Amino acid sequence: MSAHSIQRGVSLYSFQEEYFLRTMTLEDCVRAAGDMGARGIEIIPEQSIPGFPHLTDAFVDDWFAWMEKYGTTPVATDLFLDTKRYPGRWLTLEEQIASVHRDIDIAVRLGAGIIRAIINTPPEVMEGAAPYAEEKGVRLLLEVHAPFHYEHPWILEHLEVMHRTQSPALGLMPDMGTFVERFPRVVSERALRDGADPELVDYIVKTYDDHGDTHALMDIMNYRHGGPVEVGLARQATHYIWTDPRSMLPHMPLIGHIQAKFYEMTLDETTGATAEYSIPYDAIVPVLVEGGFDGYLSSEYEGNRHIQDAFPVDSVEQVRRQHAMFARLLGE
């Protein structure tokens, strides 16, 4: 194990099932993260803070009191860019930059130094907001989210801005959903429960797992008499991607945070070992160590939506398993 300074954190997105159903409060989410030694907290203000974008002083006081109480640190906030806020017209460039400025102010108020810029944020908005981010001492990191990857024209446009401006505020936030090596079985099994034709499900899963051409899968489902469930599953197969995790290496100076997406953490009852079913973290983490990444691996559990119809969702246990894996891979 090479020396590294990678830290562990949780995006509270991971507990969305419990938060939605009000079986966990925001404080419960922070406590759960602290309990598993995941010290860095990532929050989606629009998800977790009623009254957004207005944060009361009382909320901010509670927030910092929880950090102290549970031994956690605010690390990142996630912004959205509602370009379609008004019916019938798009936000202007100035309005988009103003929206990012607002979210920079919120991150600063919550004590987070990193802001996730959602994938639809245009490069010119990143460029326009960079000076304010620099002034406030925060980094604005574009999420590299499937189906995008480091060679994609949309990402290349962003990289052009980052390299040309050399703004220390701009960078990238890889989402590990770009490294889905095999199709998440929680997704294909859900399709089967929803009545999908098993042969067509197999076709989709095999095409994906062989890293075959998924572009026309939706059409093929249609040719093979698939309905909405099969076509929907095919669409999912075009929205996961597998690329070599080493594709992050040339961009390491820009990478400030990792969204550690996952769909299903398995547990070997005999050995106690935990692993992600479809994302090879045992290949990813060494790449981050090799590249000198020194930020947070921030859990992003997204399996709840695929199992909630048939199984109890236990997001805390899923995140706990992911952190047991991280602790092992990081040599803790």
Added chain:
Amino acid sequence: MFDQYIVCEDGFRTRDDGHPGGVVEVRMPYYRGLGLSMVEAVDLVLDGTPVPPSRTTFTVHGTTYPFDQLPSVLDDRWEMGERAQLAFETDEPLAPGEHDVAVSVRLRISYMPVPGGGRDAKRLTLPAGAAA
């Protein structure tokens, strides 16, 4: 992603303003709150018959809006997991007992090329003795 939770199983009741009709509690099938100008529709089908949006109103945290007003509401939100009250008028008072309630939510989500949202249908029971 939260379609199955749109229609709340409890809270189905008659209106309290003396008009015939009812109230069903609904949640947004999305993982964050959304400004009301981006809530394009919360359509109700009661016992197989669509209720026109003009006969429904939408209430979040105590503030009630007619649906034709939502596109211009820029300073209020439907919070994540929040139970909103979808109130509707009918010609005749609702009979106590079971009713089929189907709700379809359409959201304008900026990073998606197609409308977001979802749909849910449940059989709800209007408590006996609660009918107007």
